Amino acid sequence: MRTSAETESGAFVSLQAVGEFAGRLSLYDEIERPPAPAAGTAGTKTQDLTHVSVRDDRLTEVPEPSISRTASIVNKLALEAKTELEKLTNINKTVKEAVISKLCAIGELSLRLEETPLPQCGPAHTIIVTSDEKADTADQVTEKVRTAVDSRKRRVCVDRLRKTRDQKVIISCPTQKNIEKISGQLKERKGLKIRQAARKLPLVVIRDVRKENTDEDIVKSIRKQNKHATADLDWSSIEVKVKFRRRAKNDLECHPVLEVSPELWRRLVDAGYVYVGLQRRPVWDQSPQCTQCLGFGHTRKYCMGTAEKCARCGGEHKSQACEKRQNGEPPKCINCSRNKLDDTAHGAFSSECSVRNKWDALARARVSYA
Secondary structure: OOOHHHHHHHHHHHHHHHHHHHHHHHHHHHHHOOOOOOOOOOOOOOOOOOOOOOOOOOOOOOOOOOHHHHHHHHHHHHHHHHHHHHHOOOOOHHHHHHHHHHHHHHHHHHHHHHHOOOOOOOOOEEEEEEEOOOOOOHHHHHHHHHHHOOHHHHOOOOOEEEEOOOOOEEEEEOOHHHHHHHHHHHHOOOOEEEEEOOOEOOEEEEOOEEOOOOHHHHHHHHHHOOHHHHOOOOHHHOOEEEEEEEEOOOOOEEEEEEEEOHHHHHHHHHHOEEEEOOEEEEEEEOOOOOOOOOOOOOOHHHOOOOOOOOOOOOOOOOHHHOHHHHOOOOOOOHHHHHOOOOOOOOOOOOOOOHHHHHHHHHHHOOEOOO
């Protein structure tokens, strides 16, 4: 049996370890924070300007450290503090386990901040243009569109015009009015077919749900157990279904991905958690990105890859089992590495990834968030 003195000593050592962790975090914050202007540089006395040299005192804008990079630092420090605490021997076991549990929670929170940024959900209005001539290529269809649409005369705005397979050309505009103007001009040109692009419903992922919950159980829980998020919701106009399930670290759990109506998507993402059976689990926005190969343009169901890729380092293992993450090594983005970019010091789901931002925006252009 441990004495009270030993317990107090153990608690002191634990708190000291956590205090050092917090101190290091504060130091990192000071390092990344833009320097404050020195005293007296904000303005200049105006009594005598005859000997004052003229110079440009405009402030240079210094970007603040991103949430993703800060979260990566927090995760690394939490792992370091947890490792140091586990090495201590003159400490009460209960106190040690309690503090380690808190550090693990900090690490999990930082992982969420690092890999799950909220999307930029601007409205998108899209049409698909094809040719009556089966021999026409996408380049030929594009040329016909360019000759048919006088964007300057009709004062229309086009966000993006891109070619796809099967001689298709996709045109995206910021408003429905622009789409209607372009469609009107294209209909006057013989040989072109125009159709409205089908809008997809947004996705959410519920983390660490027990596998014994069927798809029907999960949908029923969303409808019946979550009044904090669904109060006054008209269910007659709401769609919700389980699209697929992602593997979890615990073999008894999974991460169900649900396709839901825009109104329900907004409420669930704002709430941040849902009740499923006897669990309260986090719910996040789900990016339309393959969770197996971490590529774009398809989902896990249609992935041609043979092995799951780690979002942290790009290796062939699950992200939760990444040894480089456990060792505190910096991440390496597999998509930026594939594209031979210089900046690869982030995860594949990070908001800092330029490749992800580009393809994620294209995928979301066909998703209805409002």
